[in-house]
Amino acid sequence: LKCLHVNAQSARNKVPDIELLLDQFGFLFDIVMLTETWYSDNDNVLSLPAYNTHFLNRTSRRGGGVALLSRRDMNCEFLIDYCTVTKDYEVLCVRCNQNVFVVCYRPPDGNVATFFEFLDCFLIFINDHNYNVICGGDFNIDMLVDTAMKGEMLTII
Numbered sequence: 001l002k003c004l005h006v007n008a009q010s011a012r013n014k015v016p017d018i019e020l021l022l023d024q025f026g027f028l029f030d031i032v033m034l035t036e037t038w039y040s041d042n043d044n045v046l047s048l049p050a051y052n053t054h055f056l057n058r059t060s061r062r063g064g065g066v067a068l069l070s071r072r073d074m075n076c077e078f079l080i081d082y083c084t085v086t087k088d089y090e091v092l093c094v095r096c097n098q099n100v101f102v103v104c105y106r107p108p109d110g111n112v113a114t115f116f117e118f119l120d121c122f123l124i125f126i127n128d129h130n131y132n133v134i135c136g137g138d139f140n141i142d143m144l145v146d147t148a149m150k151g152e153m154l155t156i157i
Contacts, residue, residue: 003031005103005136010038011046011067019048030071033103033136035090037065054078056085056092066092066103066137076101082122088114093122100126104137112141112149119156 006021008014011034022029028050039045039057047053051069054076058064064085070076079093079100088110093102102122106115126133141149 002029005033007035009036032069034067035105035138100131102135108140
């Protein structure tokens with residue numbers, strides 16, 4: 001599987017840049033994950049010919065948002081119980097056969113304990129169903145510095 005994560009920080013004004021980035025690889029990714037898309041529900045979200053676009057947008061404040069593009073020949077479905085936008089995290093999950101793809105964004109001011117609770121429950125679900133999981137995102141946790149947040153993240157994953 002070929003997957004890519006991009007923290008777009010506004011996909012709306014970067015569609016040509018995203019298309020150019022994808023073209024430069026010279027192959028088609030199976031999954032492309034985007035964080036901080038900055039779309040709102042009334043926006044026309046990124047649509048590329050080779051991909052189905054799945055997205056969750058913020059409605060209560062600006063910024064944020066997550067999207068997942070799956071190759072058109074992949075049969076994917078939302079895992080609706082694990083697709084959510086909260087003030088503490090934004091998560092989009094799709095299942096394609098036994099593979100679950102998840103894109104996460106945790107804002108810097110999001111409650112990390114609440115995010116970890118969600119992540120722990122989600123990974124129990126993955127384990128209980130014997131799914132493979134591929135996760136990408138911006139967790140706003142510095143993995144290069146030894147902190148309690150880093151330690152907790154490593155324990156969970």
